[in-house]
Amino acid sequence: MDENPENHALTNIVQKRFQAIRSEKVIKQPTPLQEILGMTQQEREGFWQDQFKKCIKCYGCIDICPVYVEESDGLDLSKWVERGQVPPPFPLFHLLRAYQVWDTCVLCGECENTCPAQIPLKTIQDFVRYLPPEKVFEVIPGLENEARDEILNFVERRKKLPRGISYAV
Ligand code: SF4
Ligand code: SF4
Known part of the structure; x- marks a missing residue:
């Protein structure tokens, strides 16, 4: 050589x-x-519609999550979605679920790994963690105003906690 x-x-x-x-x-x-x-914006709407309509409402993404709690500082999923019932139109279930673990999510990706529909749930967690809600509503469009307000109020309440949170943008 x-x-x-x-x-x-x-x-x-x-x-x-x-x-x-x-x-x-x-x-x-x-x-x-x-x-x-x-x-x-139009492509995003189509993308998420395709994703969320695959959801079979198995609640595996909730059951597997190590930090999920049923009720999180007033952002109560059961107000909107009950197990055994067909959840309301996208993206309410998925966004509310993401915000319930907004500041405790450890970004382990197990929700996505366990999802039989392969919905990019980790990406949703990333958006929720790193972008302010107004921006999240742009990248995951389709949320009705009442649910938006619920999330905005929830985030404002949580921001006042000592732990706080910072966004990437
Ligand atoms: S990525 Fe976050 S929401 Fe998903 S299972 Fe892990 S801790 Fe729960
Ligand atoms: S694991 Fe996937 S299919 Fe099951 S409820 Fe969650 S998002 Fe829907």
Whole structure:
């Protein structure tokens, strides 16, 4: 095995592998989060409608969550959704659920891993954690005003707690 004359620490084989890796086209798939951020409003509506209509209301995403509590500082899911009943139109169930663990979610991704419909629930948690609610309503559109107000009031109440929260934007 000859030492590479241009780079004395490397053999020709290693040099060739380095060159191959450098020239290789690395195709990076965008994450769902990046994809959604890059969509138009209309595309987002279509995307989430497709996602949420797959939901079979198994409540696995709630049961698996290590930090979920039934009632979270007045953001009571049972006011809107009862087990055994068909939840109201998207994205109420999914957003309320996400906000119930707004500041305790450990971003473990188990909700998404367990979802039989493969709804990007971790992405929803990321949005809820890192974006203010007004922005979340843009990236996950379709929430009626009453539910929006409920979430905004909930977030304001939680902001006053010592733990607080900061957004990425
Ligand atoms: S990512 Fe958050 S909401 Fe999902 S299971 Fe983990 S702690 Fe619960
Ligand atoms: S685990 Fe998936 S299918 Fe089941 S209720 Fe949650 S979002 Fe819907």
